[in-house]
Amino acid sequence: MLPVQVNRLTVQEAGDRYVELVRAKTVTGGLSPATAEVYARDVATFVRLAGPGRVLDDLTGEDVDAVLLAFARKPDERRKSDAQGKAAGKDTAKGAGVSTGVSAGQSAASQARFRRSVSALFRHATSAGWVHLDPMAASSVRARERGGLRAERRALTREQAEGLIEAAAAPAAPTAEPPAGTTRRRRADQRTEVRDALVVLLLTALGPRVSELVRANVEDFYTNDGVRYWRIFGKGGRTRDVPLPDVVAAALDAYLAVRAGGDGEKALLLSWRGRRLARGDVQAIIDRVQRQVEPGRRRAVTPHGLRHTTATHLLADGTDMDAVRRVLGHSDLSTLGRYRDDLPGELEVAMGSHPLLRRRRGRAGRDDEAGPDA
Secondary structure: OOOOOOOOOEHHHHHHHHHHHHHHHHHHOOOOHHHHHHHHHHHHHHHHHHOOOOEHHHOOHHHHHHHHHHHHHOOOHHHHHHHHHHHHOOHHHHHOOOOOOOOOOOOHHHHHHHHHHHHHHHHHHHHHOOOOOOHHHHOOOOOOOHHHOOHHHOOOOHHHHHHHHHHHHOOOOOOOOOOOOOOOOOOHHHOOHHHHHHHHHHHHHHOOOHHHHHHOEHHHEEEEOOEEEEEEEOHHHOEEEEEOOHHHHHHHHHHHHHOOOHHHOOEOOEOOOOOEOOHHHHHHHHHHHHOOOOHHHOOOOOHHHHHHHHHHHHHHOOOOHHHHHHHHOOOOHHHHHHOOOOOOOHHHHHHHOOOOOHHHHHHHHHHHHHOOOO
16 A cells, blocks of 8 residues: 655645635634634744744654744733833842743643644644644643633632622712813713623623624524523534523613614624724723722633633532533533632532531431430
8 A cells, every 4th residue: 555645845835725724714604713813823833933944744743842832932922011011110120130020931821722723733734635644642742731820811709700790780970070180081972881781791691702792793682482692603603592691681771772873883882982892892891890899809800701700600509511511602511621710618618518418417416406315
């Protein structure tokens, strides 16, 4: 039997062809444009680190390890502005050789994402005949476990989540003339508290991806047998219909009653100028509501952290795992493990109500009631 003929593409050529294929999937709905661009960015980084002129089939597991390590050590460009801001106030500490506390390199989540992108590239290369063997099978470099997840991406505790919801649902304070030297107060048509409350409730109760939230249109919400539903258009062209809790449905109705833009704009969430919100606007909304939470229950959180919050508290309350999977839009139950965070006191409660000891605890209580003379 003759050996398989391999098309000896360079790393650059293979990367370009693969990115074209990935972007083509957005046309058929197989991938969202945002996901395709993440793949394209990771592949471009891989090409640069591996060497554009090298032949893809010549790369070994050691070469892949070197690329993964180089990526792990690469500064995180998203944190550059924060790092520069901190460094400006810590010149003295730098001069003394003291660490400024600015995190170097990529986060565990970014490393894991990059590895998945490279793995997908080589899976396609193997099936397309660009390589004899997938070098990822011989790779040994792994990202550290999720313990490195930044705090703002973790789930809020029940007290913190309830504080955020209460702050969002609280009636807006009347606007007053601002003190001299501060920014002028917003006009009545610039008030967005009702919209912000809906954003917080949708993120906290239903846990959608931020891309799903900003992509939502008014027509995606409907009523069936007296129950309001949100038809969410998720990753990979998949849709799911999620029922809204009564409180969330009421917040939706309240927002639609004052929503700017009129019937001509399809987007659900609009800026005060009548334009669809962007992903970055959602974080700004969360931060604005957080400022109204009492300090003892306040903690920074991202939209993805609220997705963790939804999964964590639904599962902790005994909600069926498959129901939680369907709410979040996962195709596999095993994915839920990445969204289930630890809660303070959770183990103590579990051990305090151990199912194998309930009868014994009940018997001990009856013995105490009987008293010593029984």
